[in-house]
Each structure stands twice: as structure tokens, then as C-alpha cells.
Amino acid sequence: MVPDIIDPIPLAKCRKEASVVPTVDLSAPGAAAAVADACRGVGFFRATNHGVPAALADALEALAAAFFALPHDEKMEHASARPFGYGSKSIGSNGDVGWLEYLLLSVATGSGSSTLPPPLRAALEEYTCAVRDVGGRVLELMAEGLGLDRGALRRMVAGKDGEESGAGEMVRVNHYPACPLASGVTGFGEHTDPQIVSVLRSNRTGGLQIMLRDGRWVPVAPDPDSLFVNVGDSLQVLTNGRFHSVKHRVAAPEAGKLARLSVIYFGGPAASQRIAPLPELLKEGEESLYKDFTWGEYMKAAYKTRLGDNRLSPFELHHCSSSNAVQPQPPPHVAPVH
Ligand SMILES: O=C(O)CCC(=O)C(=O)O
Numbered sequence: 001m002v003p004d005i006i007d008p009i010p011l012a013k014c015r016k017e018a019s020v021v022p023t024v025d026l027s028a029p030g031a032a033a034a035v036a037d038a039c040r041g042v043g044f045f046r047a048t049n050h051g052v053p054a055a056l057a058d059a060l061e062a063l064a065a066a067f068f069a070l071p072h073d074e075k076m077e078h079a080s081a082r083p084f085g086y087g088s089k090s091i092g093s094n095g096d097v098g099w100l101e102y103l104l105l106s107v108a109t110g111s112g113s114s115t116l117p118p119p120l121r122a123a124l125e126e127y128t129c130a131v132r133d134v135g136g137r138v139l140e141l142m143a144e145g146l147g148l149d150r151g152a153l154r155r156m157v158a159g160k161d162g163e164e165s166g167a168g169e170m171v172r173v174n175h176y177p178a179c180p181l182a183s184g185v186t187g188f189g190e191h192t193d194p195q196i197v198s199v200l201r202s203n204r205t206g207g208l209q210i211m212l213r214d215g216r217w218v219p220v221a222p223d224p225d226s227l228f229v230n231v232g233d234s235l236q237v238l239t240n241g242r243f244h245s246v247k248h249r250v251a252a253p254e255a256g257k258l259a260r261l262s263v264i265y266f267g268g269p270a271a272s273q274r275i276a277p278l279p280e281l282l283k284e285g286e287e288s289l290y291k292d293f294t295w296g297e298y299m300k301a302a303y304k305t306r307l308g309d310n311r312l313s314p315f316e317l318h319h320c321s322s323s324n325a326v327q328p329q330p331p332p333h334v335a336p337v338h
């Protein structure tokens with residue numbers, strides 16, 4: 001099956017709008033406020049001074065590129081622990097396809113990584129350790145920016161012990177080879193990440209696009225020295241819509257271009273974790289915008305959906321507006337593409 005074509009964004013527009021991606025220096029004194037601002041706005045930001053040594057990311061990138069260069073049959077030997085391990089072209093189990101191949105790993109159980117070449121496994125472990133620390137620090141800054149206790153969000157990410165499939169923390173390595181079919185072919189279709197927070201690093205090949213609140217898609221200029229943070233669905237719920245889970249997608253590189261390689265850390269909750277607006281955040285009289293659910297219930301519902309579906313909509317409550325209620329910014333109104 002051939003993936004859809006993404007409408008190309010005119011180049012002039014790309015250059016002008018690249019600046020809409022906020023940049024936050026994680027080590028600067030005003031970082032907490034800047035992080036919260038970015039999450040209330042676009043739901044996405046570029047993080048500098050993050051502390052992950054370039055050598056770790058570069059080593060992982062080189063070993064991952066070598067893995068993806070292996071013959072198809074050899075890579076398929078790492079595809080038995082579904083949904084973890086190696087995958088090619090199909091995303092999820094409901095027919096979504098993209099011009100990519102990937103490795104999906106569970107941080108807690110090591111599922112998906114146990115059969116990988118030991119040097120790649122070691123590089124993944126080392127990088128994961130560093131990037132999950134960034135995820136934790138970013139969650140602390142978010143909490144501080146919201147006026148909460150520093151640990152209020154960080155503690156919602158499941159610890160490393162005994163998590164079942166789909167829950168907790170995951171790492172995904174995506175490889176998008178140049179696509180000879182056409183330009184603008186979908187590498188990874190539009191979606192929001194269901195977890196709390198995602199932290200992405202890519203090589204110098206672009207392709208990632210985010211959707212602004214007004215529905216426009218803008219490209220994210222690649223920057224291997226920075227990390228990109230996005231708000232996930234769970235964080236939108238935990239903040240009762242104050243933070244915005246950003247829609248994003250990836251266009252595969254055109255023929256002749258260098259493959260895109262990205263590594264994403266997903267900070268997710270434990271299956272039993274209740275996902276509901278944090279009471280300490282709610283103003284007096286403010287009602288939850290969402291039905292009560294656990295992360296396990298959300299995952300179960302999400303498994304039945306397509307990548308581009310708004311997975312939160314079945315959990316949304318529609319209150320009559322009250323004068324006390326915080327009015328969330330309008331969601332990016334997008335019809336499912338599939
Ligand atoms: O590969 C990328 O740049 C982004 C992929 C993505 O959004 C995901 O894996 O959830």
C-alpha cells in the first residue's frame with residue numbers, strides 16, 4: 001500500500017513560519033514560564049541547553065542507521081514482539097501506513113530491544129537514560145509554570161518497574177528513507193501523541209510538521225543540537241485543556257535526499273493511572289472537560305482508532321459554559337484524514 005501524499009507547504013511560507021516554533025533555553029531562569037507559554041500556545045517547543053551529550057545521540061544515530069541498512073529479512077527477525085521491536089510501513093494495527101521503518105521499545109520491560117545488536121542496545125539504553133531525565137525536568141518546569149508543586153506532573157509518568165505493553169515509557173526510532181515515488185509522501189500520518197510528553201531528536205533531514213491552533217501546518221526546521229518537546233493527549237487532560245496536545249506529521253524525504261532519522265521518548269502513565277484534571281489546578285467551580293478514565297482505558301479505546309482520529313473526543317464532556325470555567329482555546333478542527 002502506498003501512503004498518502006502530504007500537500008507540500010510552499011517554500012516561502014515555510015521560511016516565514018518556521019519562527020512560530022518557540023525555543024526555550026532549559027537552563028535559563030525564565031524557563032518554567034516559557035515552557036508553560038509554549039504548551040498553552042502551540043503545544044510544542046524546541047529545547048536548547050538540554051544536557052544530553054551530542055556524542056550519545058550521534059552514536060545512537062550511527063548505530064541505528066547501520067541497523068536500518070541491514071537486509072529486510074534480517075530486520076524482520078526483530079519483529080516478533082509486536083507492537084514492540086522492528087516494524088515497516090504499517091503503523092498500529094488498523095491499516096495506517098507510512099513511508100518509514102522503525103523500532104519501538106518499552107523502557108520498563110526492554111521489550112523490542114532484547115534481540116538487537118548489543119552495541120545498538122547499549123546506545124539506546126544510554127540515550128534513553130539521558131532523554132528521560134530531560135522529559136522529567138521538562139515536566140517539572142511545566143508544573144512550575146502552572147504554579148503547581150514541581151513533582152505534580154513528573155510523578156504521573158510510570159516508573160521503570162513492571163509495566164505492561166503500551167503503558168509507561170517508550171522509545172521509538174523512526175527511519176524515513178528517501179521516497180522515489182513522489183515528493184511529499186506521508187512518512188508518519190497526522191496524529192497527536194497519546195502520552196503525557198514526547199521528546200524528539202532528529203538528524204539534519206527535515207519533514208516534521210506541526211499544526212498551529214488555526215489549522216495551518218508549519219514545518220519544523222531540523223536541528224540535531226536541540227530536542228523538540230510536545231504536549232500529549234494525557235497532559236491536555238491533566239491540565240483541563242490549558243496545555244494543548246499538538247497535531248503533527250512527517251513527510252518522507254524526496255528521492256536523492258538523506259534519510260530522516262528521529263528518536264522519540266514518550267513519557268506515559270501506568271495503566272492504572274487515573275487521567276483527570278489535577279484538582280490543585282482547577283479554579284473554584286471549574287469543571288473537568290473530560291470523563292474520568294484510566295490510561296489503560298484510554299489505550300484500549302485508542303487501539304481501535306485510526307492514527308488521525310481525535311482519540312480524546314469520546315472522553316470529552318460538553319458543559320454549558322459557566323462564568324468560572326476556564327475557556328480552553330479552540331481545538332485545531334481537523335477532519336480525520338482516513
Ligand atoms: O519521526 C518523527 O519525526 C515524528 C514521529 C512521531 O510523531 C511519532 O513517532 O509519534
Ligand SMILES: [Fe+2]
Pocket residue numbers: 191192193248
Ligand atoms: Fe508523534
